[in-house]
Amino acid sequence: MPNGQIAFALARIGVFLRSLAWEQAEPTGVNPTQAQILARLASRGPSRVSVLAADLGVTQPTLSDAVAALLRKGHLKREPDPVDGRAVRLHLTELGRRVAEAAKNPPPVLMSALDTLSPGDRDAMQRALIGLIRALQIARAIPLQRMCVTCAHFRPHAHDDADAPHRCAFVDAAFGDAALRIDCGDHEGAPEEDLAHIWARFSKVA
Ligand code: SF4
Incomplete structure (x- = not known):
């Protein structure tokens, strides 16, 4: 599109x-x-x-x-x-x-609409939205969001496990894409110079 x-x-x-x-x-x-x-x-x-x-x-x-x-x-x-x-x-x-x-409860009509999407479409949407939010944040169009992909504790693709490839160093546990956070209370902003590397690893570019 x-x-x-x-x-x-x-x-x-x-x-x-x-x-x-x-x-x-x-x-x-x-x-x-x-x-x-x-x-x-x-x-x-x-x-x-x-x-x-x-x-x-x-x-x-x-x-x-x-x-x-x-x-x-x-x-x-x-x-x-x-x-x-x-x-x-x-x-x-x-x-x-x-x-x-x-x-803080999401509108039921929106939740029902999301339920109509296939799991694959929802996963793709989640990744696309995270990428979009990150790009808007870098462009300073929106305030800092406390997302895994901008967090100092995030270790993308640290494990050879398709279900739980990432690691959160804060809680010292592996997790999968479904558990990626958009607003995490334990978020600690990664240094500016590390952001591109974290994103590249997450996107599997590096
Ligand atoms: S502390 Fe929160 S935002 Fe950071 S990697 Fe862990 S779960 Fe993600």
Whole structure:
């Protein structure tokens, strides 16, 4: 398929997902941006506004409006940063945690659509999406994603086992493509000079 058609298909899916995000967020009383903030705090723990803005790829003023609304509605609370008492971090309240839990469930209609694909097509899609996210990240079009293919602990094709060819040095265990992470809490960014080598080994170019 030509790149233009792929870009068009991705844009159509993006519009669909955006509208689903509104539908899913509405009953919980937050908008999709606010739901993303809550989900991010649930997965990464308490954060400063500046860190959260960088994670989500939005400006601080944009984020501040959404954060102010969440503070008002009781989804978030501010507490001093233990590392620097002059700074504050955002924490989820019990209400915020409940909404974050609901927000992180993938839309059932999307899961059903993915179920219609063959395992081979899903594997190919997973690899293609990881490659696309990585390329957008390198182009600085999206914020850093905590993916295996950019992680210092990732050892692609370290084993002669088709089911579990890769190794995670952090947990010291072998794993297969199906367990490749897109957002891992244990991710540690690989040095810039190693990224191309990791990708080449993963893609079996090297
Ligand atoms: S620490 Fe996480 S991101 Fe890094 S290789 Fe292990 S599973 Fe992948």
